[in-house]
Each structure stands twice: as C-alpha cells, then as structure tokens.
Amino acid sequence: MQEDISLIKQYREGNESAIEELLEKYKGLVNSIARTFYLKGVDRDDIAQEGMIGLFNAIVTFNLDGEATFITYAHECIKNRILDCIRNGKRLKNKALSDSIPISALEEADSCSLTPEEIAINTEEVETLKLIIVSSLTNNERKILNMYYDGKSYAEIAQEIGKNTKYVDNNLQKIRRKIKSQFNKR
Numbered sequence: 001m002q003e004d005i006s007l008i009k010q011y012r013e014g015n016e017s018a019i020e021e022l023l024e025k026y027k028g029l030v031n032s033i034a035r036t037f038y039l040k041g042v043d044r045d046d047i048a049q050e051g052m053i054g055l056f057n058a059i060v061t062f063n064l065d066g067e068a069t070f071i072t073y074a075h076e077c078i079k080n081r082i083l084d085c086i087r088n089g090k091r092l093k094n095k096a097l098s099d100s101i102p103i104s105a106l107e108e109a110d111s112c113s114l115t116p117e118e119i120a121i122n123t124e125e126v127e128t129l130k131l132i133i134v135s136s137l138t139n140n141e142r143k144i145l146n147m148y149y150d151g152k153s154y155a156e157i158a159q160e161i162g163k164n165t166k167y168v169d170n171n172l173q174k175i176r177r178k179i180k181s182q183f184n185k186r
Contacts, residue, residue, distance in 0.1 A: 004070040054081025
C-alpha cells in the first residue's frame, strides 16, 4: 500500500510517530501470527512481543524499490522472528521452547527476503499440509483447534465444549503430536 510506503519513508526521515502508526496498524497481524504458535510455559504476550520485534525489523529493512508488498514482507519477518526464538531455545536446550511447534505456520523460511515466487510456493505447500493435517484430525479435535485459532483460552474452550481445561490441554497436545507427525512425513 502507498500509505505504508509513505509511513516508512517518513520514519526513515526521522518522524517517530510514523513508526508508531505502522506498529499499531499491524498489531493485529502480529497477534494473529503469534496465536498460531504454542510455546509450552511461555505466555502468549511474550510470543506477540517477539512478533512486534519482527514487525519493527520489517519496517527498518523493507526495500522500498522491491516487488514484494510491505504486508507480505512483514508477515514473513514476524513469523521468522518467532521461529528464530524457537530455534534459539532449542540450541540453548531450553525445555519450554524445545517442546514447541508452530500450529499453522508450518513452513520455515530462513530470511525475510523471499521473492514473491518463493512466497507463493511456500503458501501452496502450507495449504497442502493443512489439508493433510486437518484430514487426520477427528471432528472434536478440529473443533477444539478452530476455537484455539480463534484466540479462545483453554478455559473458554473447555466451557464451550463442556469439559475441563485438562481435557482441552490433552487434546491440543495430541493435535500437536499429529501435526508434528504429519509434518515429519513430508
């Protein structure tokens, strides 16, 4: 969008309020991406904060003359920042981070500088994986996963399906194992 380009230019020229406007504008995108990750023992707000750092990096490094749109670039930078935290946690033998897997962002890119063609290919692969994964889940598991995607807490999901939070947690763990299994088969 031209508005995004204009705000990025303003920020680079020293207008601090321009970056605040961009950060606020894309906060929903960050929360949406962060919600697709579950990190055992880590608060969802911490994941979102890492995503905000990814958004900031996207604003700072976006190529104004490139072919990619800012939102596409920002999406990849946000996701990659969160994935970097997961990888760093594994290197540090951090148990909480090592137990994590992304729920919907199954593709993993190494940098924010993907070409539009690479993004399209990754998107196509992710859609294929989603279909494979969803077909391996029971109706109840799909229902729980959809509520989780919608941002509902374990307690809200439990109340809606008439079960306790441990039941919801057990099912989400089972779903994660199934996703990991399907992902490893590829």
